[in-house]
Amino acid sequence: MNLDDLWDFGDPAASEKRFREALAAGSFDEAQTKTQLARSLTLQKRFEEAQVVLDEVSRSLPQGDSVARARLLLEQGRVFRSSGNPEKGLPLFHEAAELSARLGEGGFEIDALHMVALADDPAKSEHWNRVAIERAEASNDPRARKWLGSLNNNLGWSLFDRGALVEALEAFNKALQARHEQGNPEQIRIAEWCVARILRELGRNEEAFAIHLRHFEQDPDSTYGNEELALLYEIKGENSKAKDHAARALNAMEADPYDEFPPERQAKLASLAAG
Numbered sequence: 001m002n003l004d005d006l007w008d009f010g011d012p013a014a015s016e017k018r019f020r021e022a023l024a025a026g027s028f029d030e031a032q033t034k035t036q037l038a039r040s041l042t043l044q045k046r047f048e049e050a051q052v053v054l055d056e057v058s059r060s061l062p063q064g065d066s067v068a069r070a071r072l073l074l075e076q077g078r079v080f081r082s083s084g085n086p087e088k089g090l091p092l093f094h095e096a097a098e099l100s101a102r103l104g105e106g107g108f109e110i111d112a113l114h115m116v117a118l119a120d121d122p123a124k125s126e127h128w129n130r131v132a133i134e135r136a137e138a139s140n141d142p143r144a145r146k147w148l149g150s151l152n153n154n155l156g157w158s159l160f161d162r163g164a165l166v167e168a169l170e171a172f173n174k175a176l177q178a179r180h181e182q183g184n185p186e187q188i189r190i191a192e193w194c195v196a197r198i199l200r201e202l203g204r205n206e207e208a209f210a211i212h213l214r215h216f217e218q219d220p221d222s223t224y225g226n227e228e229l230a231l232l233y234e235i236k237g238e239n240s241k242a243k244d245h246a247a248r249a250l251n252a253m254e255a256d257p258y259d260e261f262p263p264e265r266q267a268k269l270a271s272l273a274a275g
Contacts, residue, residue, distance in 0.1 A: 107143025
């Protein structure tokens, strides 16, 4: 087991507990473990606590290039971005990418480039996603290549945002292929959802509907799956089913404290649920 095996990104509170236990047991490098503890706090929006932990790492870390410093730069940048200051995080992500490349740490380099794409001006995000994809595809490091699913997903949304729907579908299909290669059922389901979302936008509603119905059988309490089914049933004119799935989506949303659901989509669901 390595440090990153302690992560469950779907449950940052449980991850926090594991990182604290690892620190107490001295299971891994202390500085690196603290950076991941800080990340778990960031994901819970406990930014001040995360900053305290990162300040501890910064004070104790020796000067010079190290994996711990690359992780510190990444997590400090994530604190800034997640707390509403992406412009402060951006130079740290660039620095983390350059440092990781010097260290031969392909996984951290691609992670940092993926954060550059998220933190930079939206007009530049497509460029940085493509840079990261090119580097990941050229790498023999499995830790770098594992990012291809996320990177193609992010590229897909950048293309979606500028209306390039056919290209977006291609990117999402590449993300799905990468997820199948990794073999994580939950990640495969998310990638399929993205494909189906673009299929709906392209008017290929029956194809999208088939994917979401299959997902509903697997997970009837999914916020995003029920949202799509509500919208597809509305298109089909089956308003009672649209109402049911909208209500399911709203109930699932209330049960997830970490989900930031766009208010305009929440309002649409509320309208459908009201009948």
